[in-house]
Amino acid sequence: MNFDLTTKIGVLGGGQLGKMFALAAADWHVPIYALDKSKSFPAGVAVQHFTEGDFKDYDTVYQFGQQVDLLTVEIEHVNTDALKALVAEGKTVHPAPDKLEIIKDKGLQKAFYHQHDLPTSSFQIYSDAAAVQKAIVTEVLSYPFVQKARTAGYDGQGVAVVRSADDKLLDAPCIIEPLVDIEKELAVIVARNENGKVQAFPLVEMAFHPTANLVEFLLCPANVPDEVAVKATEIAKRTIQAYDICGILAVEFFWTKKGEILINEVAPRPHNSGHHTIESCYTTQYEQHLRAILNLPLGSTRLKSPAVMVNLLGHPDYKGNVRYEGVQYSLAMEGVKIHLYGKEQTKPFRKMGHVTVLNDDLATALTIAKEVKEQLKVIAK
Numbered sequence: 001m002n003f004d005l006t007t008k009i010g011v012l013g014g015g016q017l018g019k020m021f022a023l024a025a026a027d028w029h030v031p032i033y034a035l036d037k038s039k040s041f042p043a044g045v046a047v048q049h050f051t052e053g054d055f056k057d058y059d060t061v062y063q064f065g066q067q068v069d070l071l072t073v074e075i076e077h078v079n080t081d082a083l084k085a086l087v088a089e090g091k092t093v094h095p096a097p098d099k100l101e102i103i104k105d106k107g108l109q110k111a112f113y114h115q116h117d118l119p120t121s122s123f124q125i126y127s128d129a130a131a132v133q134k135a136i137v138t139e140v141l142s143y144p145f146v147q148k149a150r151t152a153g154y155d156g157q158g159v160a161v162v163r164s165a166d167d168k169l170l171d172a173p174c175i176i177e178p179l180v181d182i183e184k185e186l187a188v189i190v191a192r193n194e195n196g197k198v199q200a201f202p203l204v205e206m207a208f209h210p211t212a213n214l215v216e217f218l219l220c221p222a223n224v225p226d227e228v229a230v231k232a233t234e235i236a237k238r239t240i241q242a243y244d245i246c247g248i249l250a251v252e253f254f255w256t257k258k259g260e261i262l263i264n265e266v267a268p269r270p271h272n273s274g275h276h277t278i279e280s281c282y283t284t285q286y287e288q289h290l291r292a293i294l295n296l297p298l299g300s301t302r303l304k305s306p307a308v309m310v311n312l313l314g315h316p317d318y319k320g321n322v323r324y325e326g327v328q329y330s331l332a333m334e335g336v337k338i339h340l341y342g343k344e345q346t347k348p349f350r351k352m353g354h355v356t357v358l359n360d361d362l363a364t365a366l367t368i369a370k371e372v373k374e375q376l377k378v379i380a381k
């Protein structure tokens with residue numbers, strides 16, 4: 001399929017990733033169509049054509065697909081049967097629907113790494129809490145372990161660290177993994193186009209919020225030995241090749257205390273761990289996704305400046321119509337770039353925006369990011 005900058009691109013999902021993708025596409029005036037439940041969602045302001053509807057519904061996705069040449073996603077949990085029907089009719093879908101089906105199910109995803117000799121921890125599949133309970137009683141399974149819902153988890157919502165009988169089990173089809181002794185969590189975003197060219201962004205390091213299981217600060221470049229960066233990058237490239245998908249793939253890793261580099265999970269779309277590329281890299285992750293799905297030359301991923309990204313999460317004590325406090329103070333500091341997603345309602349720990357802090361010195365960027373986190377509050381009216 002030959003694409004050009006007039007190719008009509010449909011995006012399933014109208015959240016912040018769709019918004020930032022559409023803003024990148026707007027630089028080249030590529031027509032973007034988005035599908036999500038409400039035009040008031042983040043991408044609503046950034047796309048020329050917004051269809052209100054459910055991207056999990058077969059007919060809605062199928063109809064939406066009729067008006068575009070190429071489809072992509074900003075979320076995995078979409079109706080892949082409709083996407084397969086569209087592919088059968090000659091539409092292009094990146095990432096391919098059969099690969100989306102693997103990725104959106106953590107059980108299939110883990111099995112994929114084992115089949116392709118890609119490093120990840122061991123795992124077992126269980127049908128529900130009762131089955132996990134039975135495995136504990138019969139000593140097939142022992143504490144501690146990590147339980148993950150196979151589908152529909154996000155931002156740590158479908159993940160339970162189970163250390164003893166006091167910890168609650170998730171009651172859903174799930175996988176069980178060993179609790180990994182993590183030195184650092186790392187991520188590499190790689191891109192691949194139809195010509196098979198592969199390009200990686202610089203390795204990032206994710207520092208997690210202690211209770212919300214969400215990334216709190218993200219540092220680029222990651223502060224790790226060179227060989228760790230080289231190895232993670234090499235595994236990320238092998239992973240996108242094994243999946244044989246076009247577009248970008250964010251690969252999350254655990255660098256363990258023992259020195260192993262294990263794949264945790266992937267996302268075949270723009271990712272939280274690549275927000276900083278908007279300001280810090282020659283090419284942003286959003287532009288790279290666009291280049292990759294249109295089979296254009298991939299852009300240089302060179303880092304222009306070290307960067308720290310902080311997610312702006314809804315304050316734990318507030319729920320309702322959003323209000324931002326501390327914007328003036330934060331903007332007065334050097335290198336502070338604020339991105340607000342335009343979500344009308346805040347709730348505890350909801351991702352409402354992010355801030356990227358640029359500085360020649362990564363440690364200084366982190367100090368400023370911590371200050372921003374203190375001062376910039378997402379509360380309610």
Ligand SMILES: Nc1ncnc2c1ncn2[C@@H]1O[C@H](COP(=O)(O)OP(=O)(O)O)[C@@H](O)[C@H]1O
Nearest residue numbers: 146153154155156157158159177178179180265
């Ligand atoms: N096996 C594990 N051992 C230790 N910590 C884990 C393990 N799996 C997940 N975690 C922690 O939980 C976080 C969320 O898990 P993840 O599988 O990435 O779910 P999500 O889809 O919500 O991002 C990880 O980033 C990590 O901090």
Ligand SMILES: [Mg+2]
Nearest residue numbers: 156252264265
């Ligand atoms: Mg994750």
